[in-house]
Amino acid sequence: MSLNVHFHSYDAVIVGAGGAGLRAAIEVSGKCRTAVLTKLYPTRSHTGAAQGGMCAALANVEEDYWEWHAFDTVKGSDYLGDQPAIDIMCQEAIDAVIDLEHFGLAFSRTPQGKIDQRRFGGHTRNHGEAPVRRSCYAADRTGHMILQTLYQQCVARDVNFFNEFQVFDVIFEGEGTERRCAGVVAYELATGDLHVFASKGVLFATGGFGKMFRISSNAHTLTGDGPGVLFQNGLPMEDLEFYQFHPTGIYGLGILLTEGARGEGGILRNGLGERFMERVAPTVKDLAPRDMVSRAIHAEIKEGRGAGPDKDYVYLDLTHLPPEQIDAKLPDITGFVRTYLGIEPKKDPIPIQPTAHYAMGGIPTNVNAEVVIDTNNTVMPGLYAAGECACVSVHGANRLGTNSLLDIVVFGRRGGRAMAEYVSSVGHPDVTKAAADKVRDHIERLKSSKGGEKVAELRTALQETMTRNASVVRTEESLKEAKATIDDLRKRYESISIDDKGSVFNSDLTEALELSHLLDLANGLVVGAMARQESRGAHWRDDFPVRDDVKWMKHTFAHQDAEGNVTLDYKDVVGGKYQPMERKY
Amino acid sequence: MTTTIAKTGSVDAMELLTVHLRIKRYNPEVDTKPHWEEFEVQQKASDTVLNALHNIKWTVDGTLSFRRSCAHGVCGSDAMVINGENKLSCVNLISDVGTDLVIEPIRGLPVIKDLIVDMEPFFAQYRSVIPYLIAEDDPGYKERYQSQEDRARYDDTTKCILCACCTTSCPVYWANGEYVGPAAIVNAHRFIFDSRDQGTERRLDILNQKSGVWRCRTSFNCTEACPRGIKVTQAIEEVKRAILYDRV
Numbered sequence A: 001m002s003l004n005v006h007f008h009s010y011d012a013v014i015v016g017a018g019g020a021g022l023r024a025a026i027e028v029s030g031k032c033r034t035a036v037l038t039k040l041y042p043t044r045s046h047t048g049a050a051q052g053g054m055c056a057a058l059a060n061v062e063e064d065y066w067e068w069h070a071f072d073t074v075k076g077s078d079y080l081g082d083q084p085a086i087d088i089m090c091q092e093a094i095d096a097v098i099d100l101e102h103f104g105l106a107f108s109r110t111p112q113g114k115i116d117q118r119r120f121g122g123h124t125r126n127h128g129e130a131p132v133r134r135s136c137y138a139a140d141r142t143g144h145m146i147l148q149t150l151y152q153q154c155v156a157r158d159v160n161f162f163n164e165f166q167v168f169d170v171i172f173e174g175e176g177t178e179r180r181c182a183g184v185v186a187y188e189l190a191t192g193d194l195h196v197f198a199s200k201g202v203l204f205a206t207g208g209f210g211k212m213f214r215i216s217s218n219a220h221t222l223t224g225d226g227p228g229v230l231f232q233n234g235l236p237m238e239d240l241e242f243y244q245f246h247p248t249g250i251y252g253l254g255i256l257l258t259e260g261a262r263g264e265g266g267i268l269r270n271g272l273g274e275r276f277m278e279r280v281a282p283t284v285k286d287l288a289p290r291d292m293v294s295r296a297i298h299a300e301i302k303e304g305r306g307a308g309p310d311k312d313y314v315y316l317d318l319t320h321l322p323p324e325q326i327d328a329k330l331p332d333i334t335g336f337v338r339t340y341l342g343i344e345p346k347k348d349p350i351p352i353q354p355t356a357h358y359a360m361g362g363i364p365t366n367v368n369a370e371v372v373i374d375t376n377n378t379v380m381p382g383l384y385a386a387g388e389c390a391c392v393s394v395h396g397a398n399r400l401g402t403n404s405l406l407d408i409v410v411f412g413r414r415g416g417r418a419m420a421e422y423v424s425s426v427g428h429p430d431v432t433k434a435a436a437d438k439v440r441d442h443i444e445r446l447k448s449s450k451g452g453e454k455v456a457e458l459r460t461a462l463q464e465t466m467t468r469n470a471s472v473v474r475t476e477e478s479l480k481e482a483k484a485t486i487d488d489l490r491k492r493y494e495s496i497s498i499d500d501k502g503s504v505f506n507s508d509l510t511e512a513l514e515l516s517h518l519l520d521l522a523n524g525l526v527v528g529a530m531a532r533q534e535s536r537g538a539h540w541r542d543d544f545p546v547r548d549d550v551k552w553m554k555h556t557f558a559h560q561d562a563e564g565n566v567t568l569d570y571k572d573v574v575g576g577k578y579q580p581m582e583r584k585y
Numbered sequence B: 001m002t003t004t005i006a007k008t009g010s011v012d013a014m015e016l017l018t019v020h021l022r023i024k025r026y027n028p029e030v031d032t033k034p035h036w037e038e039f040e041v042q043q044k045a046s047d048t049v050l051n052a053l054h055n056i057k058w059t060v061d062g063t064l065s066f067r068r069s070c071a072h073g074v075c076g077s078d079a080m081v082i083n084g085e086n087k088l089s090c091v092n093l094i095s096d097v098g099t100d101l102v103i104e105p106i107r108g109l110p111v112i113k114d115l116i117v118d119m120e121p122f123f124a125q126y127r128s129v130i131p132y133l134i135a136e137d138d139p140g141y142k143e144r145y146q147s148q149e150d151r152a153r154y155d156d157t158t159k160c161i162l163c164a165c166c167t168t169s170c171p172v173y174w175a176n177g178e179y180v181g182p183a184a185i186v187n188a189h190r191f192i193f194d195s196r197d198q199g200t201e202r203r204l205d206i207l208n209q210k211s212g213v214w215r216c217r218t219s220f221n222c223t224e225a226c227p228r229g230i231k232v233t234q235a236i237e238e239v240k241r242a243i244l245y246d247r248v
């Protein structure tokens, strides 16, 4: 049985239809022949799960300046963010919010009818004096509103979607300095056919890869396909070891409870009822950045002050908030708590634990979302990346809450613009159906394999080891354990076999292909984390508990060779106005 | 300080229950018509129906096919008929729906494989109501203001996740696929009652046609089915009134 292969030719292809992909599509559509390929219907993208908000120094409710926002982002990044990129993001944040309002986004409003703003972790007035109201929001479903609004605008512009088309390879042509991106290979879920998309420009916006962890706020589909495909094609990944653990995941499940809950006045308490963040961050308390809060929770639990029969969680306490405020500002998350835990958050504190949440690292890009392929910032012509799959780097070692929704719209827009401009100046690539051979072989191998290893078993083992050994707190020893497990799983992956040999909606097959991305990215993450002998932002090494600016103020570039081995090199952080200082809140 | 986690905290809730699932299956590459298959898996009372489906797929039969993504009721991927009612598998716990489950694909849309239906007709109907803001005036480089009352006017219908639970529970829609269905009307309502929008007339004209709101027989199936708790039938009534009395 051989697979059908179809051929398409476009000027621009966007892979992914979350916030970043859709925002890029709005920019590109109408300017050149564009296709948006997405493995999910656009409105199913995980941007829709984002709750808390999107920061911009609108100063609608109190004094604020984009420079303060930039300062907070740099400090929040533990000085690993590149300051020129951060400046751009914080400046353009204001435009980006106004754009969204013009597109029809249903922001929550102030009594005067302006876009309302609320507090969020790590966002402060005047360089750390006190929390500031900077996050623009729509109740606790800001991401849902952004995703819906951007999709609506794509409908208005008649954007050409290929829904349920999953990209499994990228095409290049030419050698040396002539080398450029020439398209992608996609697998059509409904038919099992392969599609070669020859294209002058390709923008990846495939989101995160939080499904490499067991306790995770991420959707089942967040498997790092974009970064995975590029990594497997020899392109580097930046800063993979910086992975964010959000402090407040629902205990045992990892479903997110937005930081907005603390922005509205919610308090973290340990098993003894103590407000432990008072000790850790005397000024901003529960609104300290996520890395610090997650570590503080970890410490409470480790030191025996956790709650519950196994003392392995702490509480998010909303019981002192006015019930009307909870209903108006936090309806969705309190609904999750009722549904999954059977608890009434107005009466009882909510059991929470840190949950794997956000990849600061990913496909290295410059501020125009052009993909760079080495530490000299050499651009790969025609290749772009934006959103969570990319690393600009604006989040450095630790992303501030609300800065991702911002990142996706700002750099989605920039990437779309840059790609539209580029494709107007170059010719069509020379691509044939043979470009699909590699994916076809992989699929046929998986379908005919009798190896006996099961995708779900391997994935569970990966998730277990990553959550246990490569999470909030790491050591040489724990990372070695993770590495050994990953090495073993990657070997076993070669003997995977699947039950479903069919062509129509074969998710048995696509889950197997996705697993290869998770395994390779996890390997890159762990190798980077082992090498980085310091603690910075979300990367905390108990055996190297201080930040080392002399040796380590630099970005990691991980490369995977043809045998699957990872090597590392480094790129200096681009500084700016703000000199590194100790992070106190 | 303690909280009793009603659904996971007690010993009982951790106990494994035998869950019996009867699933309507169809593989277009082999079957000429759908048939039923039975499965038994062990789950906790606090597990979701989606957990049980995954358990089957990952340990018993990898060919079982269904859509899912977020696993907490926000993406709208996994609408299905569970014991006769349209539900999202990821927000219904075994403790809520019981250990004897009959699961079928949602009705009124063509089945492609197992629990996966063709969503294209549904999205085409959504697109037909002009589901985006129409505002010709140029507000310049600043936000438009909107009072909290005006914002509240359409809040309920902004919650829609396009899961199709409502439309595929509607007897009128089953009988006549031309009817745009409640989900499309909900999404039209979201703009009709948005004070910033200027496309009301166009949308009301579309919904006044024979495929529009007048097909609705106000039977409330849709409202009961909506996992987001949207007052679907009320939204439809408001649109009907807007057409009749020419005001919003």
Ligand SMILES: Cc1cc2nc3c(=O)[nH]c(=O)nc-3n(C[C@H](O)[C@H](O)[C@H](O)COP(=O)(O)OP(=O)(O)OC[C@H]3O[C@@H](n4cnc5c(N)ncnc54)[C@H](O)[C@@H]3O)c2cc1C
Pocket: A015, A016, A017, A018, A019, A020, A021, A037, A038, A039, A040, A041, A042, A045, A046, A047, A048, A049, A050, A051, A052, A053, A054, A142, A143, A165, A166, A167, A168, A205, A206, A207, A208, A217, A218, A219, A222, A225, A226, A256, A258, A357, A358, A386, A387, A388, A389, A401, A402, A403, A404, A405, A406, A408
């Ligand atoms: C629960 C939760 C709450 C959050 N809350 C906030 C918040 O309040 N504020 C904030 O700033 N950030 C928040 N974040 C982070 C933020 O929401 C995400 O980082 C951001 O939405 C990612 O957007 P994206 O467009 O990059 O990717 P996504 O929205 O994840 O979209 C990825 C897209 O890529 C497609 N895709 C993936 N692989 C392939 C493939 N192989 N082929 C074709 N298509 C593919 C998918 O179909 C999808 O359309 C939150 C995250 C989570 C998980």
Ligand code: SF4
Pocket: B169, B170, B171, B172, B173, B181, B182, B215, B216, B217, B218, B219, B220, B221, B222, B223, B232, B233, B236
């Ligand atoms: S109220 Fe109208 S739309 Fe809803 S189910 Fe009944 S007939 Fe269908």
Ligand code: SF4
Pocket: B159, B160, B161, B162, B163, B164, B165, B166, B167, B182, B183, B186, B225, B226, B227, B228, B229, B230, B232
């Ligand atoms: S109105 Fe409710 S049931 Fe209908 S599509 Fe929207 S969310 Fe689903």
Ligand code: FES
Pocket: B067, B068, B069, B070, B071, B072, B073, B074, B075, B076, B077, B078, B088, B089, B090, B091
């Ligand atoms: S999987 Fe997203 S709504 Fe159920």
